[in-house]
Amino acid sequence: xxxxxxxxxxxxxxxxxxNERPILWTVSLLIPTYVxxxxxxxxxxxxxxxxxxxxxxxxxLIGAAIIVMTYHWTFSRFQRxxxxxxxxxxxxxxxxxxxxxxxxxxxxxASS
Numbered sequence: 577x578x579x580x581x582x583x584x585x586x587x588x589x590x591x592x593x594x595n596e597r598p599i600l601w602t603v604s605l606l607i608p609t610y611v612x613x614x615x616x617x618x619x620x621x622x623x624x625x626x627x628x629x630x631x632x633x634x635x636x637l638i639g640a641a642i643i644v645m646t647y648h649w650t651f652s653r654f655q656r657x658x659x660x661x662x663x664x665x666x667x668x669x670x671x672x673x674x675x676x677x678x679x680x681x682x683x684x685x686a687s688s
Contacts, residue, residue, distance in 0.1 A: 591654045598658035602651060606668055609647040613672070616640040621679060626687045637676070644672050 594601040620636025627633055648669050655661055 594651065594655050595657045598655050598661035602655065602661040602664050605647065609643060613640040613643040621683065625683065627683055641672065
């Protein structure tokens with residue numbers, strides 16, 4: 577039971593930290609999260625640019641999307657003190673959606 581309390585205290589401390597300085601935490605975690613996810617996504621697309629094996633490519637893209645969505649879920653769920661940080665989250669959340677549609681459109685055009 578002590579282990580559960582220790583984990584809960586660590587998580588509560590993290591939630592308090594992101595609410596004390598929400599913009600700092602939002603931006604400082606947003607940038608590396610997106611860079612990491614985009615590297616994974618672009619690697620997946622570079623491995624198979626013509627979508628010859630779309631299942632593998634889509635699994636890699638899903639992995640990148642899960643990283644970004646986990647970040648956004650965490651901050652939308654626990655960061656409640658700054659409207660500016662929430663606006664940054666919203667706008668940043670649109671980047672992979674629009675970017676993903678553009679990438680799929682380019683891949684479709686390249687394969688035809």
